[in-house]
Amino acid sequence: MEQPTREPSPTVGELGETAVLARILPRLEPGEAALLGAGDDAAVVAAHDGRFVVTTDLMVHGPDFRLAWSRPHDLGWKAAATNLTDVAAMGARPTALVVSIAAPPTTPVSLLEGIADGLRDALDALAPGAGVVGGDLSASSVLTIAVTAFGDLDGRRPVLRSGARPGDVLAHAGARGDAARGLKVLFAEARDADGEPDADLADAARTRHPLLVGAQLAPSPPVSAGVVAATSGATAMLDVSDGLARDARRLAEASAVGLDFHAGALGPDPLTAMAGAEDHGLLATFPAGTTPPEPFEVVGVVNGDAGRLTLDGEPVDTSGWDPYSGWDGGTG
Structure with a gap:
């Protein structure tokens, strides 16, 4: 039986930021620590003892990954994993991620959807209960993924x-x-x-x-x-x-x-x-x-x-x- 032809993905430039976000955000969960997730100017995340751990990391096409080698899901997974371990290294429990992506306007929106799926699956596997609470989209000549991660010390001292x-x-x-x-x-x-x-x-x-x-x-x-x-x-x-x-x-x-x-x-x-x-x-x-x-x-x-x-x-x-x-x- 002949397989149906898959429709090509529209590009982020063709859809625009609002439509792209509408396709990405439903693929992500805000996590248990989010008191207010994506949708306003900023999220609100619980820090039970008044302190939180925060870290950030960039992944840039070229020095950090090659699109020909990495699947979109890989990129989202790795972007989450690299930040989650920085939180873990302080002895903290990861609670939330903020993710920003800058991509060429010709980028298929399916690539960003795959990144979102990878982020979600990595959080589910590596830091259950943590989620993506916001971020930003922008245009760039080079695909770049920036993640900021937050963690809760749950009353403990950080491990330095x-x-x-x-x-x-x-x-x-x-x-x-x-x-x-x-x-x-x-x-x-x-x-x-x-x-x-x-x-x-x-x-x-x-x-x-x-x-x-x-x-x-x-x-x-x-x-x-x-x-x-x-x-x-x-x-x-x-x-x-x-x-x-x-x-x-x-x-x-x-x-x-x-x-x-x-x-x-x-x-x-x-x-x-x-x-x-x-x-x-x-x-x-x-x-x-x-x-x-x-x-x-x-x-x-x-x-x-x-x-x-x-x-x-x-x-x-x-x-x-x-x-x-x-x-x-x-x-x-």
């Missing part, structure tokens, strides 16, 4: 980068190096003869390497582990987005301590685990003598060598992802 002490246990939750390996796969298997990203080749690579390519395009970080760490006495914590080594150095410098990673705890390729960016796991320290809660795994120890990062006692390269200089770890 600066609280680690010598003797603390160093632990990590989430993937280590999978996103970097996925990016290598895409550069190796998802470019055409001219070296340009190719959507069909990306789909084929994703079929062959679902875990690795999925970790790069639509990561599933352990968002709920942030609150688990906070309630279990974590002394310091941060989101690992620019590479385990690069972000660990930030924690070490903030706490004026040294961090010694155990190579045997990082898998068969510890250097890739240390250098690879975009896994969005959580690196935390816990008091000496304690056992970190699941899903955290012990990966090292805190010592008194202020600002020094080592792997089994040997200095380790702390390069990783930098949006201005590109990827330092050799994946493109």
Whole structure:
């Protein structure tokens, strides 16, 4: 039986902002913390003890994603995930997102609908009860997604980068190096003869390497582990987005301590685990003598060598992802 022809999607320029919003907003939920969602000039979100955690992140076509490799759903999912882990790294429970999208007027509205679906599904999976409470649409020559995320500490103190002490246990939750390996796969298997990203080749690579390519395009970080760490006495914590080594150095410098990673705890390729960016796991320290809660795994120890990062006692390269200089770890 012949399949019906799917009607092409109108562009955002053809529909205009009001009509585009009318197609996007019904795909999103405001979440449990929203006292007033989208529709007025601003939303109203509950903060039960008078404090809230707030963070923001940009995704720009080119340095952050390739439309030929990422499906619209991937973009929405990743935009949510990358912000939710920043909230989680403070020991907070994500409550709300504000999402702004700037897109060329020729962009099919179906692409924005797919982004909205990805945002909704990521929130449902990674931060149940959180929702999208507002945002903005604008025109740009480059597709850009900006997300601001809010979180509730539920009466707890925030977990900072600066609280680690010598003797603390160093632990990590989430993937280590999978996103970097996925990016290598895409550069190796998802470019055409001219070296340009190719959507069909990306789909084929994703079929062959679902875990690795999925970790790069639509990561599933352990968002709920942030609150688990906070309630279990974590002394310091941060989101690992620019590479385990690069972000660990930030924690070490903030706490004026040294961090010694155990190579045997990082898998068969510890250097890739240390250098690879975009896994969005959580690196935390816990008091000496304690056992970190699941899903955290012990990966090292805190010592008194202020600002020094080592792997089994040997200095380790702390390069990783930098949006201005590109990827330092050799994946493109």
